Amino acid sequence: MSEPVKEVGSVTGIYSEHVEWATNLGDKTIHAKRMPGRFRTLKYITESFWLIFFFGAYLRWNGKQALLLDVNNRQFHIFNLTILPQDIWMVSLLLLLLAMTLFAVTSVASRVFCGFFCFQTAWVDLFTWVEEKIEGNPNKRHKLDAAPWNADKILRKVSKHLIWLAIAVFTGISFTIWFEDAFVYWHDLMHFKLSMMEMTTLTAFTLGTYFLAGFMREQACLWLCPYARIQAVMADSQTILPAYDVARGEPRGKLRSGGKVVEQQGDCIDCFQCVQVCPTGVDIRDGQQLGCITCGLCLDACDSVMDKIGKPRGLIRYASLDELEGRPVKKLYQHPRTWVYIVIILLALGGIIYGLTHLGAMKLSVEPERQPLFVRMSDGSIQNKYTFKVLNKTDKDLYVKVSAEGGVKGQVIVDADKPQLVHHGKAAGFTVFVKAPAENVAGEVTKMQFRVENVENPTIAAEYNSVFRGPKR
Missing domain, CATH: 2.60.40.10 (Immunoglobulins)
Known part of the structure; x- marks a missing residue:
């Protein structure tokens, strides 16, 4: 079968591009390998910011909850500040500021939000960490999934799902208490006095977290998340993202005896470590993929292999398409869109600062x-x-x-x-x-x-x- 012809801008080119995408359609469970590295460390740091979500609502200030989005009484309390419906324009500006920041970051470095800050990514990483502690490394997990049911398998699976459910319940509680006093909520919860709305919210977030992070995982990013769809229109050939240097890596080949690489062979030794660490099962060597969340874990895996075989790092690195193809690379300030985003962000930020300084009691x-x-x-x-x-x-x-x-x-x-x-x-x-x-x-x-x-x-x-x-x- 002949290779599909790529014609830039043509229907054939678009079709060919999609044919080459290797997307996991959910017919198998991805058990990604965890490897140490700078991007894995960065991922742990950024995901730790979600601890604010779990514990931020318990912070007290002058005897009251410091951060309270009191929707019932149409009031937002932020320490000594009280934002009422008359000041809701500041919330709109805040949402605009966050949206423009997200768009600006995406245009520069693709889906780094997905890879390092997204709640779905963070919770999946937490759930798979629990799974690894109970069921073992990816090979053991694959074997356990294929093994017949016995006492050991039942114990491990039940333990894992109980911990998952506990995390999901705590997630639902943590979400709810941002909208009402935490101490009052826990009192009502312990005495089974939650209202129908409170119980519905807790149940919805518990089940949503349990199924999205525990079962759907990367499928939620592929098929449910709208950002995964619209981010493509914010990127261009100047956007940096995890990329495989084809000119340096090809042709691939295994290591010879003694750890030597054939002279005509590229630096890629086809070890598949970049694929094994990917949380969405992407082979970055096949080019930019629909499932890539720009987390950089494949860079850690490849760099560690390059260190072992005595090759320079960067076979897989953050790079733009223009850089890989040898075209001139523009500076960040040379992009007109960069200035558009900066102006909008500064206007929104200025409006918020003005509103807060003139808020008054x-x-x-x-x-x-x-x-x-x-x-x-x-x-x-x-x-x-x-x-x-x-x-x-x-x-x-x-x-x-x-x-x-x-x-x-x-x-x-x-x-x-x-x-x-x-x-x-x-x-x-x-x-x-x-x-x-x-x-x-x-x-x-x-x-x-x-x-x-x-x-x-x-x-x-x-x-x-x-x-x-x-x-x-």
Whole structure:
């Protein structure tokens, strides 16, 4: 059978490329080998950041949960900050910042997020680590899978699945307590008082983690993850990714007696170590594959073999297609898309910083009465009516008092010494009357600024610019 012809940009070329992809369709279980190396160490470090997911919600601050996404009460608590629905635009900017960062990283180094940070990758790595500790190395696991059922096999399999289930349950609990107080949740869990929503969430995340990380593994990346599909359009010939240097490695051949390599032979000794360590079963020597998650473990495997046979490292390395084919390689700053991503990221980051620095503990809005604009009192004074709306962003109920600066000389706020109660995380509305001597009202509109401040702590305050209206002169 003749080799398929590759024509760049043609239907034949696209078809040929897909024919050469060696993708595991789930008909066999991949038992990847674990080898030490710099990328394996880096993978352990990046995956350890997920410990924040497990334990971050237990952090307390001033007697309360430091990080709480209180969806029921429509509040996000981050230490002393309380983000309410009025500030949700900052959450949108945060999501935009994360998305643009992901796109920028993908355009530069392909699917490094999948290989080092993705929760599916991290949990699969944890589950397979448990599997290795109980069932042994990949060869032993393959033999155990093929062996008939006996007491030893049952014990090992049951032990593995019980630990998997324990991790899955803890994952479900850890997810839920980000949305409600951890101590209250554990109390309700231990006393079987969880609500239907809480129980449903726990069950869904437990079963999802158990089946996705324990059984589907790389199949979830291949067929369920949308990022695996869209990342291809973010990469080009300048994107660096794990690549096999064909010019240096071919033709392949086994080592001769005495560990010698034939002179005409390439550096690849066909040891298959790069395939055995791949968590998705990819043979990187066949070119870029659909299942490659850019984890770099094949680099560790190949480098260790090159060290043993006295060859330089880098037969498999992070490289771009242009580099491998000898074309000029652009610097990172020479890519127009890089600057587009940087601008969007900086704008989103600037918006978030502005929002956080101007968040405040209290927000005030004032709406002057429109009908009528003012009232002439029996004593001849002019009175304006205002509707105040005060939003308390703190976690405590506050009593506030009203004052004003500017306006008309001799103006008086009616019942200014009467504090108004504003409940925590909520807005309170009340009416304020301001009156001034008629002879001091110089024009139809006089600018003034209202201020509300906490009775106990005047630093918790908010201002709002408004006007005092009077008759025409």
